[in-house]
Amino acid sequence: MGKLLKTLLKAGVGIYAALFVVFFFDLDGKLLFYVVEPFLCKHYDNMPRRDVTKDEYGIKKFPDYN
Secondary structure (H helix, E strand, C coil): CHHHHHHHHHHEEEEHHHHHHHHHHHHHHHHHHHHHHHHHHHHHHHCCCHHHHHHCCCCHHHHCCC
């Protein structure tokens, strides 16, 4: 029982230390800023989009609300 408790305590301390390092150096924010955001910008900036400024404006296109 004591050996299991020591092993769990060591694992807990290791996990706590790893999480503290991530928090202290803001590694999650840096990952988002330097890896995830450029990937998302590259993906979404290259998506084909229709040009809404070329659409004709017509008042008859909208339903009649009574």
